[in-house]
Amino acid sequence: MSEQLILLGIIIAATSGVPGLVLSRYSTTGQCVTTVLAVIAAVLGLSGITRFWTSGDSQEIVLAWSVPGGEFNVSMDGLSALFLLPVFLVSLLGNIYGLSYWKQTEHADNGRQLRFFYGLLTAGMALLVIARNSMLFLVGWEVMALSAFFLVTTEDDQQDVREAGWIYLVATHVATLFLFGLFGLLYAVNGSLTLAPLNEEAVTPGMAWAIFVVALVGFGLKAGIMPLHIWLPSSHAIAPSHVSAIMSGVLIKMGIYGIVRITSLFPHPPLEWGGTLLALGAVSGVLGVAFAIGQHDLKRLLAYHSIENIGIIIMGIGLALVGRSVGRAEWIILGLGGGLLHVWNHALFKALLFLSAGSVIHAVHTREIDHLGGLAKAMPRTALCFLVGAVAICGLPPLNGFVSEFLIYLGLFDTLGIEGGPSCAGAAFGAPALALIGALAVACFVKVFGAVFLGTARSEHAQHAHESRASMIGPMALLVICCFSIGLASPFAAPVLGQGVSSWAPEFADKGPDQAMLAPLEWISILGVVLVVALVLASAALWLRLRGSVVQTGPTWGCGYLAPTPRMQYTSSSFAQLLVGLFDWVLRPRTRAPCLRSQAYSPFGCELTDGGSTMPPSSKDLGLFPQKTDFCSAVPDTVLDEAVLPTFRIGARLFSRLRMLQQGSIQTYVLYIFLALLGLLLWR
Amino acid sequence: METIICNTVHLVLAFTLPPLLLGVIAKTKALFAGRVGPPLLQAYYDLIKLLRKGSVFGTTTTWVFRAGPVVGLVTTSLAVLVVPLADYAAPISFTGDFVLLAYLLGLCRFFTASAALDTGSAF
Numbered sequence: 034m035s036e037q038l039i040l041l042g043i044i045i046a047a048t049s050g051v052p053g054l055v056l057s058r059y060s061t062t063g064q065c066v067t068t069v070l071a072v073i074a075a076v077l078g079l080s081g082i083t084r085f086w087t088s089g090d091s092q093e094i095v096l097a098w099s100v101p102g103g104e105f106n107v108s109m110d111g112l113s114a115l116f117l118l119p120v121f122l123v124s125l126l127g128n129i130y131g132l133s134y135w136k137q138t139e140h141a142d143n144g145r146q147l148r149f150f151y152g153l154l155t156a157g158m159a160l161l162v163i164a165r166n167s168m169l170f171l172v173g174w175e176v177m178a179l180s181a182f183f184l185v186t187t188e189d190d191q192q193d194v195r196e197a198g199w200i201y202l203v204a205t206h207v208a209t210l211f212l213f214g215l216f217g218l219l220y221a222v223n224g225s226l227t228l229a230p231l232n233e234e235a236v237t238p239g240m241a242w243a244i245f246v247v248a249l250v251g252f253g254l255k256a257g258i259m260p261l262h263i264w265l266p267s268s269h270a271i272a273p274s275h276v277s278a279i280m281s282g283v284l285i286k287m288g289i290y291g292i293v294r295i296t297s298l299f300p301h302p303p304l305e306w307g308g309t310l311l312a313l314g315a316v317s318g319v320l321g322v323a324f325a326i327g328q329h330d331l332k333r334l335l336a337y338h339s340i341e342n343i344g345i346i347i348m349g350i351g352l353a354l355v356g357r358s359v360g361r362a363e364w365i366i367l368g369l370g371g372g373l374l375h376v377w378n379h380a381l382f383k384a385l386l387f388l389s390a391g392s393v394i395h396a397v398h399t400r401e402i403d404h405l406g407g408l409a410k411a412m413p414r415t416a417l418c419f420l421v422g423a424v425a426i427c428g429l430p431p432l433n434g435f436v437s438e439f440l441i442y443l444g445l446f447d448t449l450g451i452e453g454g455p456s457c458a459g460a461a462f463g464a465p466a467l468a469l470i471g472a473l474a475v476a477c478f479v480k481v482f483g484a485v486f487l488g489t490a491r492s493e494h495a496q497h498a499h500e501s502r503a504s505m506i507g508p509m510a511l512l513v514i515c516c517f518s519i520g521l522a523s524p525f526a527a528p529v530l531g532q533g534v535s536s537w538a539p540e541f542a543d544k545g546p547d548q549a550m551l552a553p554l555e556w557i558s559i560l561g562v563v564l565v566v567a568l569v570l571a572s573a574a575l576w577l578r579l580r581g582s583v584v585q586t587g588p589t590w591g592c593g594y595l596a597p598t599p600r601m602q603y604t605s606s607s608f609a610q611l612l613v614g615l616f617d618w619v620l621r622p623r624t625r626a627p628c629l630r631s632q633a634y635s636p637f638g639c640e641l642t643d644g645g646s647t648m649p650p651s652s653k654d655l656g657l658f659p660q661k662t663d664f665c666s667a668v669p670d671t672v673l674d675e676a677v678l679p680t681f682r683i684g685a686r687l688f689s690r691l692r693m694l695q696q697g698s699i700q701t702y703v704l705y706i707f708l709a710l711l712g713l714l715l716w717r
Numbered sequence: 718m719e720t721i722i723c724n725t726v727h728l729v730l731a732f733t734l735p736p737l738l739l740g741v742i743a744k745t746k747a748l749f750a751g752r753v754g755p756p757l758l759q760a761y762y763d764l765i766k767l768l769r770k771g772s773v774f775g776t777t778t779t780w781v782f783r784a785g786p787v788v789g790l791v792t793t794s795l796a797v798l799v800v801p802l803a804d805y806a807a808p809i810s811f812t813g814d815f816v817l818l819a820y821l822l823g824l825c826r827f828f829t830a831s832a833a834l835d836t837g838s839a840f
Contacts, residue, residue: 407837409779420781429824430817443813471820475827483834489777556811560795564821567791575787583771589778589836597777597838608834 035109036094038081039163042121046074047156049128050149058141061132067148068128071155075125078159082117085109086529093165102226103168107160111532112297115373116162116290119380122515123282124155126508127275130388133502134395135273143187147273153180154279158287167216167226174212174287178205178255181284184276185268197267200673204254204264208288211251215295218244231298241299245306248295249313256288258347259317262340263673266324269336270400274391277332281339281387282380289346289376293369296354297537304358308459310351315466318344322473323616326480327668329402329605331390334481335383338426341470342379346372348463349441353537355448355457362541364444369537370530371440377526378433378519382425385512389419392505393485396498402484402605404495409486411498416486418509423478425516428471431561433519439557442467476612484605491599521561523554606666613668621675624666724808731797736760777837785832792825 049070053063085091096105128151137144154177161173182205186198220226222235222244236244250261257265265285269277292310296302321340328334349372356364392415393408394400409416425432445467448460490496500506519526535541591597606613613622694705740757747754756762774782799814801807807814 407777409781409835413779416779424824424827427823427827429820429827435820439813439816442816446813468819471823475823479827479830479834483831487779487781487831487835488837553811553813556809556814557817560809560817564791564795567795568787571787571791572784575783579772579783585771585773586776587773589775589838589840591838591840599837601838601840603834603839607839 034090034092035081035085035088036092036107036163038077038084039109039117039159040094040107042074042077042081043156043159045070045077046124046152046159049074049152050145051152053137053145053148056145058145059138061137063145064132064137064148067152068132071125071128071152074152074155075121078117078121081109082114082121085114086532089532098168100168102220104166104227105169106166106227107163107169108165109163111529111534111536112290112293112373113162115529115533116286116376117159119283119286119377120155120158120162123279123380123384124151126384126388126511127151127279130275130278130391130505130508131273132504134275134391134505143189147184147187147276150180150183151276151279154184154284158283161287162290165228167219167228170228171209171212171216175209177284177287178209181205181280184280185272187273187276188271191271193267194271197264197271201264201268204261208251208254211247211254212291215244215247215251218247219298228294228298230300233300236299238303241303244295245302248292249309252288252291252295253313254288256285256292256343256347257317257340258288258313258343259320259340260672260676262317262321263670263677265340266328266333266336266670269339269387270330270333274332274387274394277336278384278387278391281336282384285339285343286376286380289343289350289372292347293350293373293537296350300357300540302354302358304355304457307351307353307355307358310347310354311460311463312351314344314346314348314351315463316344317341317347318470319466319473320619322470322477323612323620324668324670326473326477326609326616327613327620327622329667331393331400331402331405331481331485332387333400334402334477335386335390338386338474338477339379339383341474342375342383342426345438345441345467345470346375346379348372348467349375349437349444352441352444352448352460352463353534355460356444357538359457361447363447365538365541366531366534367440367444367447369534370527371437371444373530373533374440374519374523374526375434375437378425378437378516381512381515381519382422382432382434385418385422385509385516386426388505388509388512389415389422392501392509393419393498395501395505397492397494399492399494402481404492405485406491406495406599406602407487407489408495408498412486412500414500414506415509418506418513419486420482421513421516423482425520427474427478429475430557431517431520431564433516433523436520436523436554436557438467438471439553443553473612477609480605480608483603484608488602489597489599491602491604521558521565523558527554613666619671620668621671622666622668624664626664626666720806723802723805727802727805727808728797730802731800732794736764775836775838778835781828782832782835785828785835788828789825792821796821796825 049067052066052070056063056066091109093106093108098105128148131148131151135144135147140147157173157176157178157180159173161170161177164170164173182198182202185201186194188194189198216226218240219228219231222231222240223229249258254261254264269281272280296306318341321337321342321344325334325337325341328337349368349370352368353365353372354368356362356368390400392412393405396412396415397405397408399405421432425434428434428438442464445461445464448457490498588595589597591601613620737757737760739760740755743759744754744757796818798809799807799818801810
């Protein structure tokens with residue numbers, strides 16, 4: 034029954050944008066119809082998921098399909114249900130948010146197109162998660178990938194949007210190419226395109242490795258694991274914010290779903306797979322957050338944090354794989370349970386952060402952090418929502434990010450081994466990596482929250498900001514509630530995670546949500562509630578005390594300087610300078626600063642250029658008297674700029690020789706057809 | 718019975734002794750610098766004096782500035798509960814409690830730094 038409900042939800046979601054296409058582009062009727070349909074789709078989908086969780090029964094739906102090797106085969110299991118929930122939830126909230134964020138009357142040109150592809154994206158993701166046949170999976174995957182391309186390029190009249198769109202399109206096609214390879218290999222082993230556990234005897238170690246590597250590259254490109262993340266920052270930055278929310282919150286998780294699903298097919302994975310994923314996750318996490326610290330485009334920064342969180346999830350999966358190799362159920366439960374919970378958590382808090390960022394952009398029309406400031410006064414609700422998201426993404430208690438990171442920590446420490454059991458001490462190196470990620474994330478989000486919402490406005494726009502409408506704040510408030518619920522009531526999520534874990538590793542199914550996971554979770558919940566209550570009580574005490582005592586206000590003390598200006602605040606670059614300097618071997622920051630030739634010592638800026646290339650200096654020599662000058666710094670994407678683009682340029686130069694064949698004259702092309710036919714005739 | 722006494726002693730010590738450490742540090746530094754230094758109980762005197770004073774808030778600040786000290790006090794008070802005292806177990810102890818300790822202090826730092834940025838001045 035749950036499958037039917039979800040399929041109905043998928044159909045309605047896919048068609049939700051269609052009525053809007055035929056309605057007027059200058060009225061809001063279309064967007065209201067779309068939102069009503071999206072609500073119906075989400076209700077159907079969510080009730081299907083709940084039904085599966087409560088009753089636990091799943092009936093496979095198998096229909097004939099004329100595509101070779103294809104079969105319309107859908108079914109629910111614990112993993113599908115876990116990944117379906119954010120698909121329907123975030124899509125619903127994004128749709129409601131879009132009502133005023135991308136109002137049809139204000140975006141007559143592309144509003145209808147955006148809503149159409151938003152529905153298709155939801156349907157594609159939901160379909161691929163429940164598909165049990167490779168061809169059906171690929172259909173869902175391509176619907177998702179291509180509608181995401183049209184969503185990213187919504188504002189295709191802008192140059193940077195088109196460029197980001199192209200990079201995304203290339204990356205997603207490469208990913209699909211690898212998936213074709215993957216399913217071809219699976220077909221060679223299994224003899225059918227059904228996604229079922231592999232026949233152990235038929236898989237040689239070489240074949241298993243080939244499947245693993247191809248799956249890792251194909252799905253890793255979509256998930257944005259560190260060296261494969263090149264498309265992610267720019268496309269998240271330029272897409273409309275509710276599109277960024279669903280892309281970052283849900284779409285990249287489909288890559289994670291693919292990795293989890295494919296690894297579930299191997300009952301005895303080699304130990305090295307888990308090690309590879311742990312190492313990749315740690316690299317992705319640390320470098321993702323390091324790149325994030327250097328950014329001063331609000332949404333680009335959030336995009337790099339997606340890479341970081343994908344790293345954390347991959348570490349959890351890696352730990353579970355190690356556990357499966359050596360037969361330790363605790364590591365599977367803690368690692369995969371933590372990773373899957375982090376999939377939810379990241380969907381919730383990253384959607385919250387992108388929607389809050391969208392609310393800021395809607396009010397001030399810039400993504401540049403250094404042009405913002407002091408928005409907490411004009412937009413108190415947005416500021417509060419962003420703060421909750423920021424605390425959650427840093428993995429701080431009492432919010433949801435802490436719970437999932439805590440589970441992964443427990444698993445990683447457990448690999449040091451108890452007496453008698455096997456130990457994989459190497460895996461414990463993941464724990465310091467996770468700690469480093471957490472610390473850097475705190476620094477980064479203090480920077481963002483401080484520079485955007487605190488202090489005083491740095492530009493004219495920021496001074497005249499206004500709070501967003503209720504239809505934008507509402508979805509954000511709901512996400513805030515979700516973040517608190519998972520943070521404070523995590524033991525209730527344990528059975529659901531247990532279902533996911535047991536459908537990943539059926540041989541450990543009888544273990545269920547292990548005590549190793551449940552016991553500390555209860556403590557986390559209790560202490561979380563205590564923390565919240567204590568905070569409320571302490572705030573009340575402070576309020577009472579301030580009411581009874583003398584309270585003065587005045588300008589902030591500035592060493593006797595009584596007229597502070599917004600330029601005396603920390604900017605996002607200056608706040609991050611120390612940390613960017615620490616990572617300059619990989620970030621390769623570019624700065625343009627005046628060089629003070631007359632002085633041997635330059636007070637700032639110049640030492641930053643050591644790691645990377647320097648932009649041409651703005652003024653050669655400052656002379657005896659200070660002249661007007663400027664300073665700017667940027668952290669571009671190292672992998673894209675210094676590895677991928679040069680490789681592509683070399684490729685373009687090599688392949689340009691083939692241009693000889695393409696001359697544009699019809700006669701030559703007819704000759705090619707003739708020659709090809711002749712060749713085929715001779716060959717047969 | 719023993720645990721109740723132990724926990725009470727733990728809490729009393731945790732909430733009364735920390736300012737003394739500041740005095741010890743100041744005294745030690747002074748000793749090495751050849752100075753007399755402030756009295757050992759100086760931090761207590763400061764606290765008593767500050768508690769009797771009024772408050773001054775910058776005009777640029779919001780509720781985040783006021784939340785800084787509140788979060789600092791609450792998180793460190795909670796963190797004390799998971800730290801063991803000498804040979805005795807902490808009032809609250811469970812697997813992985815030290816992760817919670819570290820992240821509680823992280824929450825404290827998050828709000829302290831945000832409160833500082835809220836003043837709108839690098840000083």
